Amino acid sequence: GQSLEQPSEVTAVEGAIVQINCTYQTSGFYGLSWYQQHDGGAPTFLSYNALDGLEETGRFSSFLSRSDSYGYLLLQELQMKDSASYFCAVSTDSWGKLQFGAGTQVVVTP
Amino acid sequence: DTGVSQNPRHKITKRGQNVTFRCDPISEHNRLYWYRQTLGQGPEFLTYFQNEAQLEKSRLLSDRFSAERPKGSFSTLEIQRTEQGDSAMYLCASSRGGSGNSPLHFGNGTRLTVT
Numbered sequence: 001g002q003s004l005e006q007p008s009e010v011t012a013v014e015g016a017i018v019q020i021n022c023t024y025q026t027s028g029f030y031g032l033s034w035y036q037q038h039d040g041g042a043p044t045f046l047s048y049n050a051l052d053g054l055e056e057t058g059r060f061s062s063f064l065s066r067s068d069s070y071g072y073l074l075l076q077e078l079q080m081k082d083s084a085s086y087f088c089a090v091s092t093d094s095w096g097k098l099q100f101g102a103g104t105q106v107v108v109t110p
Numbered sequence: 111d112t113g114v115s116q117n118p119r120h121k122i123t124k125r126g127q128n129v130t131f132r133c134d135p136i137s138e139h140n141r142l143y144w145y146r147q148t149l150g151q152g153p154e155f156l157t158y159f160q161n162e163a164q165l166e167k168s169r170l171l172s173d174r175f176s177a178e179r180p181k182g183s184f185s186t187l188e189i190q191r192t193e194q195g196d197s198a199m200y201l202c203a204s205s206r207g208g209s210g211n212s213p214l215h216f217g218n219g220t221r222l223t224v225t
Contacts, residue, residue: 004152031211042114042201043153045213087152095165096141096205096212100152 135204
């Protein structure tokens with residue numbers, strides 16, 4: 001079957017570093033994306049990896065290992081506004097169709 | 111860039127009624143996607159369009175669900191004979207398409223409650 005596994009919740013203090021892991025098993029793979037969703041809001045795009053390695057975008061970095069069917073999102077210098085749900089999503093075709101994980105709720109405490 | 115617009119924001123309906131939602135994508139985006147999201151879960155793929163052509167409809171979707179995108183602009187999602195299990199947030203997204211990654215831009219969704 002197809003699945004994306006990620007932790008359900010992570011708690012950390014302001015200024016800390018958080019890593020959210022994602023393992024996937026899908027019928028097609030064109031890339032791994034990460035989306036952020038605040039309560040009551042729309043998912044917003046954070047990053048995308050099509051090839052192995054690390055992509056850095058400001059405080060956020062994303063990593064992919066295609067051979068291990070594994071990726072992670074790294075949140076650095078955590079801020080209170082980073083409290084949200086984070087979803088990994090696999091592009092399963094060339095048309096941009098995404099299969100999402102169940103999401104990881106990140107709780108940032110003072 | 112005015113963003114993806116969805117209407118209505120909320121819809122309460124009685125079981126057995128039909129409902130229709132509308133999505134207006136970002137104007138230069140030729141791909142449009144519908145997803146459904148329930149509490150504590152990630153968005154679940156329903157269907158998507160390249161311009162006016164419907165590319166795929168999820169096998170999980172019953173025949174009560176239908177989507178259209180006439181003229182490749184706005185899209186509508188209709189649910190016939192609603193059931194309580196249809197209660198969810200219905201999200202629309204659009205993207206530029208083309209080669210490589212084109213991020214999905216989501217609207218704020220339509221929350222459906224079936225009583």
